[in-house]
Structures are given as structure tokens and as C-alpha cells.
Amino acid sequence: MAKPLAALREVFKNLFTAPSTAGYPHAKACPDAGYRARIKYTPQLCVGCQLCVKNCPANAITITLLNPQDKPITGEDGKVTPPVRKFECKIDLTRCIFCAQCVDSCFKKALCSSQEFELASADKAALTDVTKAG
Amino acid sequence: MPKVIVPLGPQHPALKEPGNFTLMLEGEEIVDAALRLGYNHRGIEKAAESRNFIQAMYLIERVCGICSHAHATCYVTNVENICGLELPRRAQAIRVITGELERIHSHLLWLGVAAHEIGFDTLFMYSWRDREYIMDALETLSGNRVHYSINTIGGVRRDIGKEQIEDILKKLDLVESRTNYYIKLATQEPTLHARTMGVGKLPKEEALKRDACGPLLRASGVARDVRKDDPYLLYGELDFKVITSDACDVFGRVYVRVFEILESVKILRQVLNNMPQGPVSVKMPPKVPAGESVTRYEAPRGEDIHYVKTDGGVNPSRVKLRAPTLANFESVAYMLKGDQLADAPLIIAAIDPCFSCTDRMAVVDKLSGQSQIETFKDLRLKSIEHYKRKGIDFSKL
């Protein structure tokens, strides 16, 4: 049976309830702890295997070897200097789709996903995350 | 009475996607309709061939922003079939959970769009507000609201915890009570009846003849649902009904979708309360063997069909997909005929179209039978020429 204005009761009820929308940006938005946003890199853990680069669907990540001494060096006195391999990770935030596949690909846990989602910037340089080994 | 031709679209004919509908009117009545697609071609099938299997998965997921899980699952199932992987039951359960949450959110989204088309914006806002419960659940489950990326080849990427299960169950209670309210509203509200009953008629024979699928076909009285007809994942063991309606009009489509939400809630409760234990993924082999596979999946909008062919290399050698809108699009011209111009947006929206999933391009030379490859550059030049003939010069841009 047709009841005109059937939604009216609901409308009145909603007039006296708090808004359903969040107050963002005035109120802080808190994504879930498992939310995938900016990818963080720990250079000390990276071994430069390039697996993350291979599987990145957006070609957003690059890992570069900073110093060429990636083999042990034996000096004249027979002393062996162990290899020091330092890496730099560049993530292009304009390309990254925040799928976190790189996090899954990395078996050294050098990459992890954070909840930082406010990445917009008018400064172009801020749109590339560069993390180097110190 | 003289006939008038009205072009509807390509900009925003019913929703925020481009498609062109040329309507021939006699007074207010639509006497003929011609449809045109092709404004949103993205070349995803071709692009998938130049990516490895993992990269292609994320690309295929982006075929659609609403049925992202449907497309991704269809694709990974194909690759898993080719590799001969046996999916763990817990992974199957998590895929079902994500798929059914996706169905609920898609149907609530559609209800809002349909309400907006008939000018019932109150309902639009309520249904989209209630949809947020599901979006939040999806975010907790997968880490994103839209592109869940929960799948991986051989299973799923994240396990589901006890608290998450309880949280989703709580949200389902809320969604269920809200859906029951919408059902009550749909049976009582006279404006909704006036705008939907008898509009966009698609009789059963016509729907079958035009290969309609999904809620559109079920609203024409045909109980066809891949989850029942060709069960995949855990669906063969679950208890749920295929909702149909004999109304054959837009009201029937509202009916089918709203009751399907309740069925999805039922499925979700069964799965969440009886989660199988065990691992959530198996290892993907380092090399995908040569082979081919076809998979069907009941997406919220209808049947998705994916085909994947591999040649033992690192990339898929062919990916072909058919989204439900392509199947349902045929019926739109039929449904528009005989209706009022003002109902056209609603009729188009009632199939829940997704034009970007549907656009394909093929160059066929009928005389020589030769195929041809058109590069982006060729296509751009052609479009510049096309507009030049119409007096608009884009070549300087």
C-alpha cells in the first residue's frame, strides 16, 4: 500500500542526530592501522635484490647502489675489506598506487607501509621520496 | 508529429562516465535509440601483455573501481588454474568475504544513484551513508576502500583476525536493519513507485535474446547466477537464494538488488562464523607454464568472464575480459523505446553501467581481412583530423 511521505519520520529523526560526515580537514582523519599509504624504506636492511622494482606495477620505485665497492677488496698487506653496499631508494609518489606489493616482495623487510596519506604538495620535489643509507 | 533527435551524452548521460545515446523523440516519447560507446578506451588488455603476472593483477584490478575484487579474482583464478595451484580454504573464504562486501557496497551505491536519478535525494544520501559501514569494513580487511588488492596469485595477501570478524559482523547487523528499512520504504513510497514501475520494460524473452546478465536478467524473471550455476570458491557449500523478480522494470531491478544485499549478509554471516583454519596462500611457482584458462565470476553487476593465455614467458600472452555492462548494453536501446525522455537517465542507470569496463577497439578491414595495429600517435592524429573537419583545430595543443 502506498503511504505518501513514508520517509518523513526518518528525515525528522535525522535532523536531531549528529552529522555522519567527518570534520576533515578540521578534524584529524585516522585511517585504519592496516591502511596502505606512503611506503617507508630502511636502507640498512636492503640487499639490493631489485625484487621490489621488478614487481612494482607502476614502475614507481627504484633502488640504486650508491657506492661501487660491492665486492670484498684485498689490500696489498693481505687485509680484506668487506664489501660496503649502500643503497638509495626513490619512490615517485605521483606514480605509486600504494598497493604495497613492494612490501610483500621484499624478503628483507626493508620496506613497510605507513598510514601517511596526506601526500599532496605544490612542491614537485616533495613528490619523490628519496631515502639513502647514511 | 515531427520527430526530434536529442543527443544524450557523451558527457554524463546518467552517471559520471561518457557514453552517447541518440534518442529519437515524438513529443516526449522515445521512439528509437542508438547507442555509442568508445569514449573511454584504456587499452588495459593490451597493456597487461607487457607486464608480469603480478603487475598485471594490479592493472586488471583497476578495470573497475566498483567491481575491483571481481576482476582481480577472475584474473588470478585463471593464472592459478594454469599453474595448477590448489587454493587454501581460508583464502577462498577471505575472497568470498571481500566479494560479498563488495556486492553490498555496489548495490547500495546503485540504490543511491537510482534514487538520485528519480530526484529522491534523501534516499541517495541515506544509502550512501550506510554504504560507509561496508567501506570501513573493507578498509579494515584489506587496507583500502576501493582497490582492496587482497588477492595474490595463490591466495590472499592478508589474514583476517578475530576482532575484524566481530567488527564486520556488527556492521552487518546495522546494514541489515537499514536494508530492511529500504525494503519497507520501497513498498510504501508512492514517488518511488511512480518513477520506477512500468519504466524500462525488458520482458524475459527479450532479456534472454539480448544476453543480459546479472541483476538486470534476474529482474526479468530468469534465475541465473554464476554462484549457483557454476559455483566457484566456497559458494557451492553456502546457503543462499537467487533473487528474481517478474516485474521486468526498474522497480524489479530495485527489488532484486535490495534483496540481494540481504542474501549477501546471510552468506557473510555463514562464512565469518565458520572460518576455515589454515594458511591463506600457497607459493606461486617461479615460472608460469604455457596454458590457457577461462573463468566466470558473478560480479555485482553481472557475469564477468576472463580469459588468460600464457606461453611460458614472464608476461601473460593474452588477457581478454568481458565485463557485465557489455552484455547488458544491448538491452538499453530496447528498454528506452516507448518510454519518456525524462526516464532515459534512470533506464540507463538501471543496468548499473560501467562504460570504461566495456570500451574495446578493433580495426577490421572487411575486404582484405587484414588486421592493423594503431598506436597512440596514430589515434591522436586521427582524432585531430576528425575535429579539424568539424572546424576545431587541436593540433597546436
Ligand code: SF4
Ligand atoms: S606501493 Fe605499489 S606502486 Fe608503490 S612503489 Fe610499492 S609496489 Fe610500486
Ligand code: SF4
Ligand atoms: S626487495 Fe627489499 S632488499 Fe630487495 S632491493 Fe627492494 S628493498 Fe632492497
